[in-house]
Amino acid sequence: MICVVTGAAGFIGSHLAEKLLDAGHTVRGVDKFLGNYPRRFKEWNLAQVHRPGLEFIEADLVDIDLPALLDGVTYVFHQAAQPGVRSSWGEEFGEYTHNNILATQRLLEASKKSKIKKFVYASSSSVYGDTQDLPMRENGMTRPVSPYGVSKLSAEQLCYLYWKEFGVPTVSLRYFTVYGPRQRPDMFFHIFMRAHRRGQAIPIYDDGKQSRDFTFCADIVDGNVAAAEYPGAGEVFNLGGGSRTTVEEVVRMVEQISGKKAKLNMLARQQGDVRHTAAALDEARSKLGFNPRVKLYDGLAQEWEWMQKIGD
Amino acid sequence: MPISQELLEILVCPKCKGDIHLTPAGDGLVCEACRLMYPIRDDIPIMLIDEAIKLG
Numbered sequence: 346m347i348c349v350v351t352g353a354a355g356f357i358g359s360h361l362a363e364k365l366l367d368a369g370h371t372v373r374g375v376d377k378f379l380g381n382y383p384r385r386f387k388e389w390n391l392a393q394v395h396r397p398g399l400e401f402i403e404a405d406l407v408d409i410d411l412p413a414l415l416d417g418v419t420y421v422f423h424q425a426a427q428p429g430v431r432s433s434w435g436e437e438f439g440e441y442t443h444n445n446i447l448a449t450q451r452l453l454e455a456s457k458k459s460k461i462k463k464f465v466y467a468s469s470s471s472v473y474g475d476t477q478d479l480p481m482r483e484n485g486m487t488r489p490v491s492p493y494g495v496s497k498l499s500a501e502q503l504c505y506l507y508w509k510e511f512g513v514p515t516v517s518l519r520y521f522t523v524y525g526p527r528q529r530p531d532m533f534f535h536i537f538m539r540a541h542r543r544g545q546a547i548p549i550y551d552d553g554k555q556s557r558d559f560t561f562c563a564d565i566v567d568g569n570v571a572a573a574e575y576p577g578a579g580e581v582f583n584l585g586g587g588s589r590t591t592v593e594e595v596v597r598m599v600e601q602i603s604g605k606k607a608k609l610n611m612l613a614r615q616q617g618d619v620r621h622t623a624a625a626l627d628e629a630r631s632k633l634g635f636n637p638r639v640k641l642y643d644g645l646a647q648e649w650e651w652m653q654k655i656g657d
Numbered sequence: 658m659p660i661s662q663e664l665l666e667i668l669v670c671p672k673c674k675g676d677i678h679l680t681p682a683g684d685g686l687v688c689e690a691c692r693l694m695y696p697i698r699d700d701i702p703i704m705l706i707d708e709a710i711k712l713g
Binding site for chain 2: 373377400401402403404405408409410413414416
C-alpha cells in the first residue's frame, strides 16, 4: 500500500515512515524542512529512513498538487506541523496558521476526492490547556493556553468537519509529550540531555514539580498504525505514555542513566506552558488496542544513547 | 536512490501548478512557464518556490 507521511523528516514522521517501510509499504514522504531547528537534524533523520520504497519530496503542502500526491494512496499520516508552544505568540503566529491550519485544510480538501481509507491527524495534548480536570479525557473541555494549541485544535476540528460533511475518514490523535531518539532539539529532554552531556546547567522552567504524561516515540508510531487500521472515523484519541512524571523525577532518572549529577538552573514559568498533563487512555486502549509499552526509564536510556551517537 | 517515475509524474510547479520536466542531467525539475528550476539534491526534489533557481 502507498502511505503519505507528512513531516517525514521530522521526529515522529521519520520513525513512522521507517515502521511503514519495514512493513512493506511504499511511503510518499513530504517535508518542508521548516527552519524551527537546524536542518542537519532532519537530514540525519531522513538518512535513517532511506530505504527502498521511500519516495520523498521537499515541499510546502500548501503549494503542491495534493490530489496527485494522494493518487493511489491508502493511508495519510499527517504529522507535519509548526511545533512549539512558547514561540507561537506574536509575529510568529502566521507560520502556525499556514503550517498547521491551512496545510491541514488543503490536505483534507484533496482527500475529499481521493480513495484514502484513513487520514490520521497528529494532534496534541496542548488542545486541553491548563485544566484541573485530570486525567484529560477526549470529551473534556478544550481550552488551549497557547496559540500553538489553538492551531492544533483548529486543524483537529477541520478533520472532524471533513468527516462529518464529506465523509473523509479522519482520526485525530492527541499526543502527550513525545520523547525518544530524534527528539527535536527544542524539546525539554533534548535540551536537558545535551546540556548534561556537556556538563552545563540545565534550564528548568517553573519549579520542576510540573508533570507530564511522557510518551515514547515507538508507542506513538504504534498508535498511528492502529488508528489507520481502526474501522471507525470522525473520532479523537489520546495517546499518552500511561504514567505521569514530574520534571524533577526525569532529572533524577537521567542522572542515574548517565551516572553523573545534573546542574540545574531554575527559570520562571513560561507563558503558554501547562502545569500538568495526564492522558486518560481508556478510549485508545479499548478501541485502538493502544498499549504504551516503553517505560520512561528505558525510553530515556534510548534517547541518551542516541544523543551520544549524534554528538554535538 | 533514483527518483521514481511515479513520483515525477505527480509533481507540478508549486508556483503555477503547471507541468515540469527533468533536466537532461537529472539535477533539477524545470517549469518552462515560470522559467524556474527546482533543484534535486541527494535525490530529493526541492519543490519550494524560494529555493528555485531562475532560468535566463
